[in-house]
Amino acid sequence: MESIALALPVLLLAIGIEYYVAKRKKLAVYKFNDTVSNLSIGILDRVAGLLTAGFFFFVYDFLHQRFSLINIQQNWASWLLLFLLVDFLWYWYHRSSHEVNLFWAVHVIHHSSEEFNYSVGTRITIFQSLARLLFWAILPIIGFPALMIMPVLLIQGVYPFFVHTRLIGKLGWIEYILVTPSHHRVHHATNAAYLDKNYGGFFIIWDRLFGTYAEEVEEVNYGLTHQLQTHSLLWQFFHFFPELYYAAKLTKGFRNKLKVLFGGPEQIDPSIREQLETVFLSRSRRLPVPWKFKSYVVAQLVIIIVVLVAMLYFYNYLNLLIASVVSLIILITLINCGAILEQKTWVFNLEFARFLLITGMIAVFTEQPLIWLVIITLIEAVLVNYNAIKRSYMKGLIPSKKFLK
Secondary structure, three states: OHHHHHHHHHHHHHHHHHHHHHHHOOOOOOOHHHHHHHHHHHHHHHHHHHHOOOHHHHHHHHHHHHHOOOOOOOOHHHHHHHHHHHHHHHHHHHHHHHHOHHHHHHHHHHHOOOOOOHHHHHOOOHHHHHHHHHHHOHHHHHOOOHHHHHHHHHHHHHHHHHHOOOOOOOOHHHHHOEOOHHHHHHHOEOOHHHOOOOOOOOEOHHHHHHOOOOOOOOOOOEOOOOOOOOOOHHHHHHOHHHHHHHHHHHOOOHHHHHHHHHOOHHHOOHHHHHHHHHHHOOOOOOOOOOHHHHHHHHHHHHHHHHHHHHHHHOHHHOOHHHHHHHHHHHHHHHHHHHHHHOOOOOHHHHHHHHHHHHHHHHHHOOOOHHHHHHHHHHHHHHHHOHHHHHHHHHHHHOOOHHHHO
C-alpha cells in the first residue's frame, strides 16, 4: 500500500505537467467537468482497492496452493514468461471487454470520457479488476506463486496510464513492439475505421498477430458512439446494467437473450439508453458553472486525495470501521462534486448529511470533551442557519440575465 501511496503523487504530477504543456501549446486537452469525473472514478477505485486489499493476493495464493500444476521457481526466465503471459491474457480480457456485453458493462466507464489525457488513465474501477481476475486466475494454476503475480500486475496496471495522452506523437520503431499513445488513441476512438482495435496493454504484437491492429491516420474522435448525457458518478458506473437488462427483457427467446448478454454492444438498441436517461436522470442544467462552485469542488478533491494518500500510507495502522466510514464520506463527497457541477438542487441536502456524518465520526472517535462541545456548537449553528445557507446555494443556481439572453 505504501508503494501505491507514493505512486499517486507521481501520477498527479504527470497530469499537472500534461495540463501545463497543453496550455502552453494552446491545446484544449482538458475540460473541467470531464477531469473531475475522471479523477472521481479513479479515487473510488483506490478506495475500493483499500477496502479489498489482500483479496486478490488471497485468491491467487489459494489457487496456487490448491490447484497449481507445477511449482515455478523465481528466475529471470520465469519472470519474463510471466510478464508475457500476463500481457497475453490482458489482450484477451480487453478484447472480451469490448466484444461481450457482460464484460463491456464494467469496462464502458473507461471509454465514457470525450477527452483523452492522463486523467482518463485513472478512469478504472474495482469491477474491471474483478473481471480481469477471471482471466489471470489461470496463472497460479499453471504454477506461478502470488508473490510473483502481484508485482507484475502492478506494472501492467501502471504502464497504460502513460499512453493516455495526445501530446506524444508516433515513436518510430517502438510502434512495432510496445503499445504507444498513438496506438491507444486509436483504441479510444469512435471513428468507424478505428472501432474495436488495439487492445494490447504493454505489447502491440498481440494486435498484429490476431488482426485487431490499426494505425493512427485520421484525426481521432473520443468517447462512446452513443455518448452519455451526464457526469453523474453513479450513472457512469452502472448505466449499462439496466440497458442490458431491458435489452434482454425486450428480446424474445432464451437463445436470443443469451446473445444479448454474451454478444457485443451493437446488440443493444441505442434508444434504450435515451429512454432510461429520461426516466432516471433529471434534466441537467447546461448553464456555465459559477467559479465558486468549481473552487469548492477542487478543494473537496484536494482534501480527498490527501486523505486517501494518508490512508494508503498508514494502511497497516487503520481501523476497519474508520476506513469504512471515511470511504463512505469520500463516496458521498464525489457524488456531490458531480451533482454540484451539474447544478442539481438536491445536492444541498446530501451535503448536509455528509456534514453530519463527518462531525459524528469525529465525535465518536474522540474522547476530548472540548471537541464534543465544538462539534455540538457547530451543528447548532448550521441548523439555525440551515435555510439561509440553502438559499445562498440555490441563488447560485439561478441563471443570470446574461445567460438568458
